[in-house]
Amino acid sequence: MANKASEQRNRVQTALERVRHQIGLVLGAAAGAREMAEAELSRLMLEQEIVRIGMNHADAEQQTEWARHPAAHEVFASLGGVRNAFYTDWSTGPNALRELVAANAPGPAGRPPGEWLGRVGTNPGVTGPGLWRVGSATAAGRDISRTFDVAVPLLDESHLAITSAPKTRPVVDGIVQNLLMRVLSAFEPGAVKVHLWDVGQLTAILPDLYPLSRTSALSLYDPTRLEDLLDELAGHIRRIHATGMQAGHTSLRELRKATGQRVEPYRIAVLYGNGETLEPERARDLKRVASGALAAGICLILVDVPTAVSASIETLSLLDERRAVSSMTGSDLVVDLDPALPSGQVIRAAGRIAEALIAKQGGPRAFADLLPTELGQENSARELRASVGFYEGESVEVVIGDASPHALIGGPSGSGKTNFLYALLGSLAARYTPDELALYLLDFKEGVSFAGLAPGRKDASWLPHAKLVGVNVNTDREFGLALLRFLADELRRRSAAAKEHEVTNLADLREQDPGGHWPRIVAVIDEFQYLFAGRDQVTAQATQLLEDIARRGRSQGIHLVLASQDVAGIEAFWGKPAVFEQCTLRIAMPKARRVLAETNNAAVSAPKWHAVINHDSGVAHGNMLAHVPDSSSRNVFVNLQHQLWELYSGRFPRPRLFDGAHSPVLEQFPAYTELKPGSKPRALLGQSIDVTEAACGVELPRAPGRNVAVLGGATAEALSIMDSAARSLARQFEVGEVEFVLSCAIDACAPAVLELTERLRAEGHVATLADDLPATLTSVAESMSTSDVATKVLLLYGVDAALPALETKAVGQPKSGLDHLRTVLKQGPGHGVHAIGWWRSIARLKDTLGFGGTDDIGAWAALDVQGNELSPFAAGLVVHWSPRPGRALFFDRTTHSAPEVIIPFQRPDPDPAGGTP
Numbered sequence: 001m002a003n004k005a006s007e008q009r010n011r012v013q014t015a016l017e018r019v020r021h022q023i024g025l026v027l028g029a030a031a032g033a034r035e036m037a038e039a040e041l042s043r044l045m046l047e048q049e050i051v052r053i054g055m056n057h058a059d060a061e062q063q064t065e066w067a068r069h070p071a072a073h074e075v076f077a078s079l080g081g082v083r084n085a086f087y088t089d090w091s092t093g094p095n096a097l098r099e100l101v102a103a104n105a106p107g108p109a110g111r112p113p114g115e116w117l118g119r120v121g122t123n124p125g126v127t128g129p130g131l132w133r134v135g136s137a138t139a140a141g142r143d144i145s146r147t148f149d150v151a152v153p154l155l156d157e158s159h160l161a162i163t164s165a166p167k168t169r170p171v172v173d174g175i176v177q178n179l180l181m182r183v184l185s186a187f188e189p190g191a192v193k194v195h196l197w198d199v200g201q202l203t204a205i206l207p208d209l210y211p212l213s214r215t216s217a218l219s220l221y222d223p224t225r226l227e228d229l230l231d232e233l234a235g236h237i238r239r240i241h242a243t244g245m246q247a248g249h250t251s252l253r254e255l256r257k258a259t260g261q262r263v264e265p266y267r268i269a270v271l272y273g274n275g276e277t278l279e280p281e282r283a284r285d286l287k288r289v290a291s292g293a294l295a296a297g298i299c300l301i302l303v304d305v306p307t308a309v310s311a312s313i314e315t316l317s318l319l320d321e322r323r324a325v326s327s328m329t330g331s332d333l334v335v336d337l338d339p340a341l342p343s344g345q346v347i348r349a350a351g352r353i354a355e356a357l358i359a360k361q362g363g364p365r366a367f368a369d370l371l372p373t374e375l376g377q378e379n380s381a382r383e384l385r386a387s388v389g390f391y392e393g394e395s396v397e398v399v400i401g402d403a404s405p406h407a408l409i410g411g412p413s414g415s416g417k418t419n420f421l422y423a424l425l426g427s428l429a430a431r432y433t434p435d436e437l438a439l440y441l442l443d444f445k446e447g448v449s450f451a452g453l454a455p456g457r458k459d460a461s462w463l464p465h466a467k468l469v470g471v472n473v474n475t476d477r478e479f480g481l482a483l484l485r486f487l488a489d490e491l492r493r494r495s496a497a498a499k500e501h502e503v504t505n506l507a508d509l510r511e512q513d514p515g516g517h518w519p520r521i522v523a524v525i526d527e528f529q530y531l532f533a534g535r536d537q538v539t540a541q542a543t544q545l546l547e548d549i550a551r552r553g554r555s556q557g558i559h560l561v562l563a564s565q566d567v568a569g570i571e572a573f574w575g576k577p578a579v580f581e582q583c584t585l586r587i588a589m590p591k592a593r594r595v596l597a598e599t600n601n602a603a604v605s606a607p608k609w610h611a612v613i614n615h616d617s618g619v620a621h622g623n624m625l626a627h628v629p630d631s632s633s634r635n636v637f638v639n640l641q642h643q644l645w646e647l648y649s650g651r652f653p654r655p656r657l658f659d660g661a662h663s664p665v666l667e668q669f670p671a672y673t674e675l676k677p678g679s680k681p682r683a684l685l686g687q688s689i690d691v692t693e694a695a696c697g698v699e700l701p702r703a704p705g706r707n708v709a710v711l712g713g714a715t716a717e718a719l720s721i722m723d724s725a726a727r728s729l730a731r732q733f734e735v736g737e738v739e740f741v742l743s744c745a746i747d748a749c750a751p752a753v754l755e756l757t758e759r760l761r762a763e764g765h766v767a768t769l770a771d772d773l774p775a776t777l778t779s780v781a782e783s784m785s786t787s788d789v790a791t792k793v794l795l796l797y798g799v800d801a802a803l804p805a806l807e808t809k810a811v812g813q814p815k816s817g818l819d820h821l822r823t824v825l826k827q828g829p830g831h832g833v834h835a836i837g838w839w840r841s842i843a844r845l846k847d848t849l850g851f852g853g854t855d856d857i858g859a860w861a862a863l864d865v866q867g868n869e870l871s872p873f874a875a876g877l878v879v880h881w882s883p884r885p886g887r888a889l890f891f892d893r894t895t896h897s898a899p900e901v902i903i904p905f906q907r908p909d910p911d912p913a914g915g916t917p
């Protein structure tokens with residue numbers, strides 16, 4: 001039993017021994033494996049460190065430490081092998097690099113300064129070199145055949161961050177100045193702009209470049225206001241981005257490539273920091289600018305500005321006064337920096353570039369410089385684009401299209417608004433044919449600023465693009481309203497066509513409907529605030545129409561250009577922000593207030609004959625300053641107009657000219673000259689205030705109420721209305737079909753009435769001048785039922801003055817003349833007897849008609865009478881009417897829903913009674 005137990009224990013112990021042995025073996029193996037892994041790790045770390053620092057760059061202490069490493073021999077051997085193999089393969093490297101730099105850094109970008117310093121560049125700036133030389137480097141072995149040029153990308157390729165070493169500021173200045181001179185000398189003057197900011201100083205930054213500071217090629221910024229520079233750059237980026245996007249490109253480089261034009265200059269902004277991080281807000285701004293800058297052709301050179309920039313950026317870190325390492329060459333190679341260009345030579349070269357730039361900008365440019373070499377070559381399907389001025393010799397353009405559909409122009413009197421409008425109109429008319437562009441021009445100012453664009457007495461030419469020219473409309477706000485109504489109708493017509501073709505904008509409509517006539521329409525309203533001058537229906541309707549056009553005109557190619565003496569115009573917009581907001585194109589003449597955004601003071605400092613053009617609703621970043629050439633003095637615009645007229649006038653009709661200062665002449669008025677005998681006689685009372693040249697008339701069918709009253713004491717206008725009514729009717733009847741009966745109770749008007757009588761007779765009509773009105777009316781009233789063949793027109797001048805005689809009953813007669821008149825007014829029209837009477841006061845008209853007789857006056861023209869007195873004759877409507885010379889308020893109850901203002905015709909012969917209106 002005991003034996004059995006000890007035997008069993010032995011077996012267990014033996015088994016345990018075996019297990020222990022096995023565990024020992026496993027542990028030993030694990031420890032060995034770990035040691036090996038640690039050795040491998042340590043070897044790899046050594047290798048990594050040697051690669052990072054560089055085999056030849058370690059100091060003695062470092063080398064000794066590495067040598068102590070157990071794997072030192074092995075690692076050095078393997079790295080040496082790799083390096084030898086690499087340099088054996090790379091024997092052609094330096095040569096390839098030399099060729100690469102030569103190809104990408106031609107001329108001033110990479111060549112020695114003797115070849116270019118002091119010469120003015122010629123590259124127009126559509127494309128630029130990809131690399132710019134900073135020095136050279138030599139590959140291992142340091143023999144001369146292994147030396148190659150080191151260059152960095154700039155402009156729209158990459159930013160550059162330079163880190164100085166102690167006491168290397170002059171060297172850094174040299175590097176930056178060399179680069180700037182290379183760039184400035186490569187391009188033609190004006191193609192590059194340099195912005196300098198230094199946290200430590202205002203005036204002594206790169207002083208050798210100062211000759212350039214009298215031009216826009218070099219700008220300096222306040223050391224305490226980095227935000228000014230960043231804001232300005234952000235503004236350029238936004239503007240360039242917007243221009244590029246409109247044209248469907250994401251970068252300035254693409255835009256340049258597509259258009260073959262520089263479009264915008266390259267910009268280099270040099271920021272000198274002091275190694276300290278920027279305050280968080282500035283750092284954020286800088287980061288934002290850096291990320292959008294390259295696509296806008298803006299490159300940053302950051303010296304000792306620690307910042308995390310997400311855009312492409314190369315680095316150059318100075319080791320000492322002559323050497324640096326660069327991200328272009330890697331840390332293993334040292335760049336031997338080029339020496340700074342000699343100061344005197346730089347100053348001279350900068351001076352030459354400045355002079356060339358000033359010479360190029362030249363003196364003030366002329367109107368002719370705004371015009372293209374060939375007329376009418378542009379297409380307006382997408383937008384209208386026109387040069388309106390120059391900034392430092394470069395053309396500044398206005399774009400009217402989907403992004404900037406309407407324009408607001410402001411500036412005090414004499415600041416050049418009208419001149420600007422001429423520059424704009426000339427530039428547009430020269431670029432686009434009248435098929436592409438139609439102009440509607442309205443000037444509320446007193447004067448004739450647009451009159452020359454329509455044919456006149458002295459000059460028969462006109463601007464073929466003009467469809468309507470309205471001048472002297474300051475008192476005829478209704479004409480402005482008529483234009484807005486016309487535009488709103490056109491808007492509807494275009495919307496309907498767009499719907500039919502299932503498109504949403506003009507460009508697509510034109511594509512879908514190539515046979516259609518869809519020019520872009522530009523409506524210019526100078527001193528537009530007059531539209532809102534009263535608290536009345538005109539203001540209410542104008543506001544509504546303007547808002548509608550402003551909102552929807554954009555996509556239908558209908559554009560408003562509103563000009564005003566700034567404050568007046570802007571105040572007119574109070575309560576109408578929709579229109580104001582839609583005017584994203586703002587043009588501020590010098591000293592204009594409130595046209596630009598509130599914090600944007602560019603107009604205050606704008607010099608004379610300049611304009612601030614801003615396509616971004618007046619926000620500062622959109623500012624473009626332009627010198628506007630003289631476009632409005634004698635023979636300037638006219639020369640272009642003559643050219644365009646000769647080119648197009650055969651194909652396009654003359655514009656309608658509405659001149660509020662001149663009453664129309666009946667004999668020259670188409671609505672009169674085209675009258676012929678017909679079935680629906682219509683008495684013309686005056687001209688409509690409308691976009692088309694139309695007359696207002698009263699139809700005189702044989703129906704009740706078809707009489708006309710002229711109301712008020714304004715003699716000239718009253719005579720004119722009576723005259724045109726009679727003469728227009730006379731033209732519509734064959735001889736014998738009409739009989740005119742005239743009577744005049746106002747002595748002063750007798751000659752005019754006699755003259756009309758004779759004129760009617762001369763035309764062959766029966767015209768009787770009645771000296772006994774009561775007797776005449778009695779006979780007319782009594783013969784009415786029988787006289788159903790010939791129409792009878794009673795022309796009663798000064799019925800009010802005849803009332804005493806009419807009211808008197810002749811002895812033995814049951815009825816007075818007034819009774820007969822009432823009968824004639826009531827029953828006459830049904831029998832073809834129509835009265836056209838003039839009452840000098842409404843009270844006397846009421847007396848004439850008696851109780852309930854207002855319906856007998858179906859139409860009237862009111863002169864100097866109060867609007868509220870007219871209500872009973874206008875179906876109870878509230879009538880607003882401020883009487884004014886040369887105008888009448890006309891209402892015909894069969895055709896009007898509200899009275900309208902008309903212009904009585906000018907009576908051809910001066911009249912002793914009251915002269916011409």
Ligand SMILES: Nc1ncnc2c1ncn2[C@@H]1O[C@H](COP(=O)(O)OP(=O)(O)OP(=O)(O)O)[C@@H](O)[C@H]1O
Pocket residue numbers: 411412413414415416417418419420445565609610628629630631632633
């Ligand atoms: N760019 C310019 N170069 C030379 N002369 C100019 C220029 N702009 C305007 N002028 C002249 O200045 C005068 C006033 O200009 P303009 O009539 O255009 O001003 P405005 O702002 O329209 O003034 P107002 O509101 O009083 O009509 C005109 O005699 C015009 O010829």
